[in-house]
Amino acid sequence: MRELLEWLKSQKGGVSTYWEFQLRALKLRTTEPDQAACLSLLADIAGRFADKYYEEPLPVDAAAGALDRLGKLLGKAVEHSDADAATRLRVLNEISISELEPS
């Protein structure tokens, strides 16, 4: 997941970033099976955002905010990837109720 985070930091956050993130996260499940649930949730969030803005204009502030939120969620997942089960479950639950645009 660290490589995925580094890749995300190099992106500018157009819709293609989220499609690519989704593909990379889903593929990563095979090499990091211990993080599969987390990667699936992150892929879902990115996919929902990409689907929403595929046919709608993406203002620069929304793009920057979404990229920042996804980076923070992934960063938190990386930070706690070796934590105890309760901590990891808390992170998973937090990711599961997150969206990339402000509510």
Next chain:
Amino acid sequence: MTSTAAKERGQRIAEIMFKAGAIHVSRQQPYILAAGWASPVYVDIRLLIGEPELRQQAVALATNWMKEALQTSAFDALVGAETAGIPFAAWIAERTGLKFRYIRKRPLGIGRNAQVEGGSIEGLNALLVDDLTTDGRSKLNFVRGLRAAGAHVEHILTIFYHDAFPDAGVRLGQAGLTLHALATWSDVLAAQDDGQLSAADRQEIERFLSDPVAWSARHGGRSA
């Protein structure tokens, strides 16, 4: 197809886009295009669909292009890309008498898991039709689905091509695809805007188009 005919067609499409209010300029809050480039303009071709006179004019121009293209390429079917490509492809198919199919962004995921609808596409020479192209990635996704279903696809037709950045042409070319656009930015700048663009908006578009990469970098988008 003569370059003069293509130019006239492009300007007429651009004028239709202006009449439909399809060109939105935002000088304060730029848009981020699919590939991450910043742009002061957002183009909504779907607005052409709703107005009978405008869509008829646009479809007539697209059909005109089709008839010229059919002299050199034998298309069996027009395929509308979900979602805005579907009505345009259907209307052009109706006028040319060609078969019509449509393609989803992704397979349905249930039943026969179809991505292409309207009948088999296997063995057919298909022209993919969509409303616009920016970086070409979504077109590649559709073409992959069509080729997986057995179609021969080498050409794509879109009403408008956001051609400020080089990504799409290169990307599609590497996949053996040729993009045909009825209008591009040069047509928009040459067209009568019917009072839709303020002088400041037009200046901003011209500033953007004079160096899109630098404009993008200055406004929060990609720089390379």
